[in-house]
Amino acid sequence: MEIEQSREVILEISDLKKSFGSNQVLDNFNLKLYKGENLVVMGKSGSGKSVMVKCLVGLIGADSGRITIKDKNITSLSQESLDLLRTEIGFLFQGSALYDSMTVRENLEFPLRRHKKRLQINETNEAIVLEALKSVGLAYAIDLMPSELSGGMKRRVALARALILKPSIIIYDEPTTGLDPITAKEIIALMNSIQDTYGTSALIITHDVDCARVVADRVILLIDGKNYIEGTFTELSTSTDAKVRAFFK
Amino acid sequence: MTLFAKRYFKSVFTRPFEWEELLRQSYLVANKSLLLVAVTGFILGLVFTLQSRPTLAEFGAVSWMPSMVSISIVREIGPVITALVCAGKIGSGMGAELGSMKVTEQIDAMEVSGTNPFKYLVVSRITATTLMLPLLIIFGDTVALLGSAIVENLKGGVSFVLYFNKVFDAITFNDLLPATIKSVFFGFVIGLVGCFKGYNCEKGTAGVGRASNSAVVYASMMLFVVDFIAVFISDIFFEI
Numbered sequence: 342m343e344i345e346q347s348r349e350v351i352l353e354i355s356d357l358k359k360s361f362g363s364n365q366v367l368d369n370f371n372l373k374l375y376k377g378e379n380l381v382v383m384g385k386s387g388s389g390k391s392v393m394v395k396c397l398v399g400l401i402g403a404d405s406g407r408i409t410i411k412d413k414n415i416t417s418l419s420q421e422s423l424d425l426l427r428t429e430i431g432f433l434f435q436g437s438a439l440y441d442s443m444t445v446r447e448n449l450e451f452p453l454r455r456h457k458k459r460l461q462i463n464e465t466n467e468a469i470v471l472e473a474l475k476s477v478g479l480a481y482a483i484d485l486m487p488s489e490l491s492g493g494m495k496r497r498v499a500l501a502r503a504l505i506l507k508p509s510i511i512i513y514d515e516p517t518t519g520l521d522p523i524t525a526k527e528i529i530a531l532m533n534s535i536q537d538t539y540g541t542s543a544l545i546i547t548h549d550v551d552c553a554r555v556v557a558d559r560v561i562l563l564i565d566g567k568n569y570i571e572g573t574f575t576e577l578s579t580s581t582d583a584k585v586r587a588f589f590k
Numbered sequence: 591m592t593l594f595a596k597r598y599f600k601s602v603f604t605r606p607f608e609w610e611e612l613l614r615q616s617y618l619v620a621n622k623s624l625l626l627v628a629v630t631g632f633i634l635g636l637v638f639t640l641q642s643r644p645t646l647a648e649f650g651a652v653s654w655m656p657s658m659v660s661i662s663i664v665r666e667i668g669p670v671i672t673a674l675v676c677a678g679k680i681g682s683g684m685g686a687e688l689g690s691m692k693v694t695e696q697i698d699a700m701e702v703s704g705t706n707p708f709k710y711l712v713v714s715r716i717t718a719t720t721l722m723l724p725l726l727i728i729f730g731d732t733v734a735l736l737g738s739a740i741v742e743n744l745k746g747g748v749s750f751v752l753y754f755n756k757v758f759d760a761i762t763f764n765d766l767l768p769a770t771i772k773s774v775f776f777g778f779v780i781g782l783v784g785c786f787k788g789y790n791c792e793k794g795t796a797g798v799g800r801a802s803n804s805a806v807v808y809a810s811m812m813l814f815v816v817d818f819i820a821v822f823i824s825d826i827f828f829e830i
Contacts, residue, residue: 398702424704438699442687452703502703 348375350409351542352397352510357406359392359566366392368566370406374510374542379532381545381553381574383588384563390546391435393563394512397544398432399423410510428456431503431541435515437495439487439502446470446483449502456506473501476538477531493524500531504539511535513545517552529555550589554578562588594786601706601713608714615718623679623726630675631730634667635659635737643745652746656753657760659738664765668731670817673776676723677809681784684715685805688788689798697789712789716781723777724770768824775816783809 352374359367366389374380384390396403399415408415413426439448449470453462462469474480477497487495496516503511516532517525529552536543545556553560553574560577562569562585570577570585578589639659646652688711691697700707735757742748787805791797 395698400698400701420706424706427702427704430702432699432702434695434699436694438695440696440699441690441694451700452705455703455705 348378350374351376351411352544353407353409354393354397355407355409357393357396357408358404359389359396359401360404366566367396367403367406370563370566371568372544372561374544376509376542377536377540379536379543379545379556379558381547381557381560382563383548383550383553383560385548385588388563389566390548390563391514394432394514394544394546397512398427398430425459428452428459428506429508429510431506431508431511433496433499433503433511433513433516435518437487437492437499439490439495439499441487443487444483445474445479445485445487445490445498448487448498449473449505452502452505462506469505473505474498476504476535477501491524493520493527496520496524496528497531500528500535504535507539509541511541511543513543513547515547515549516545517547517549525549525552532556550578591782591786594789595782597708598713598716598782601709602717606709608710611710611714612717615714616722619680619715619718619722620726622683623676624729626675626679627672627726627730628733630671631668631733632737634671634730635663635734635739636741638662638667638734639738639741640745643741655742655746656738656748656756660735660757660760661765663731663734663738664761665769666817666821668734669727669769669773669776670813672727672730673723673773673780673813674810676719676726676777677780677783677813678806680719681780681805681809682802684781684784685787685791686798686802688712688715688785689791689801692789692791693793693795693798708789712785715785716778719781719784720774720777723780724773727769727773727776764828768820768828772817772820772824775820776813779812779816780809783812 350373354370354372357367357370370389370393372380372382382390382393392401395401397408403416410426411429413422415423415426418426440451443451450466453466453469470483471480474483477500479494479497479501482490482494482498487498490498513532516528520528532543532545533556535541545552547553557574559571560574561571562577564584570580570582577585580586639655642655642658643652646655646658691711697707697711700710739750739753742753743750784805787801787808791801
């Protein structure tokens with residue numbers, strides 16, 4: 342606890358509530374992400390993980406609660422300030438979400454073109470794009486269209502796009518879902534190497550126990566929209582609680 | 591849809607302006623529809639003249655052909671047919687494209703990257719169709735008159751110079767202005783409905799199909815409503 346208190350909180354969610362009609366998806370959910378940490382939020386499908394990250398980046402509004410990113414409460418920010426704050430966050434979507442009418446180069450240049458001046462980035466677009474693609478091992482794919490890429494390649498390009506503005510936080514929404522075990526392992530290794538290279542903090546949403554085992558510094562188990570249990574992977578995987586054991590079996 | 595239109599008007603005059611995307615969309619809208627509008631216009635002029643000829647000949651009024659065809663095409667048939675063709679081509683394309691972007695979270699990805707997807711995707715597309723449709727309609731009308739002139743030349747031996755002289759004598763400012771204003775609204779409606787259906791697409795591939803289909807159906811229906819209102823207002827102000 343003492344160690345946690347001495348670390349800088351980069352992202353915090355307090356008492357987050359979100360419902361769709363009568364379905365209470367998130368019920369007083371809490372989370373703290375510390376600087377340089379890999380925090381994994383696990384839960385079965387439909388437990389509210391994706392809703393939580395969408396609230397986190399302002400894609401959907403929460404019913405109540407507080408979301409603070411780098412000491413800024415996102416619910417009280419103007420659209421312009423929120424857009425600026427979003428440049429501090431890289432988001433890897435479950436389905437990669439590459440712009441399919443643009444080449445890999447244009448996909449990566451898209452956020453750059455908008456924020457380069459504001460973020461005072463002096464390097465050329467070409468150099469930045471190439472650096473990001475090299476970091477995911479796909480520099481050769483720069484002029485390909487998304488339709489010409491495999492699932493794993495798409496995920497890596499999406500990761501390069503998430504990294505392009507050198508964010509301090511990366512959110513991974515189900516990073517290994519839909520990938521074969523070998524490609525999933527490559528993506529997991531890439532996530533670790535990115536953290537080593539860029540010193541980012543990561544919030545990883547997954548139900549992949551193997552992924553959590555390798556990347557997690559800390560794990561939160563989300564059940565019925567609430568923090569059911571929180572701890573290291575080892576603590577959770579050796580828990581005697583029936584619900585936790587069912588998940589890690 | 592009203593709220594969507596309101597959001598468009600609120601966004602279109604505020605910074606940042608997506609000039610590059612507007613230019614790209616304008617080029618795509620015009621370029622994609624050019625051939626279709628040309629073929630439709632040409633056949634329209636050809637068929638219209640061929641069908642009208644026997645009736646006018648019966649009354650000994652074949653010499654009125656250029657005036658009749660040009661006024662009909664410029665005032666009503668040209669704009670409506672071109673707009674319907676474009677509703678099919680552009681409206682469905684926008685519905686499907688934005689729908690699939692929505693379903694595959696590309697719109698969310700854009701928003702998360704700090705870009706306003708409404709401004710980038712919707713405002714640029716609606717503005718592009720609003721600006722380009724009048725040009726497409728003028729182009730379609732010209733090609734239709736060319737088709738009509740060819741029929742008159744072949745069937746009645748009327749020279750192209752004489753035909754177009756008669757056309758320009760017949761068409762007045764009161765014919766051109768309402769038709770042009772009307773075509774601006776047609777363009778707006780096509781862009782608005784296409785974007786609205788795509789941007790609010792339901793999840794899944796079936797949702798994309800429905801968005802594309804309903805974009806065409808609603809846009810076509812709304813074109814006739816706008817046409818009726820435009821003709822009604824023109825009747826008051828331009829004494830048609």
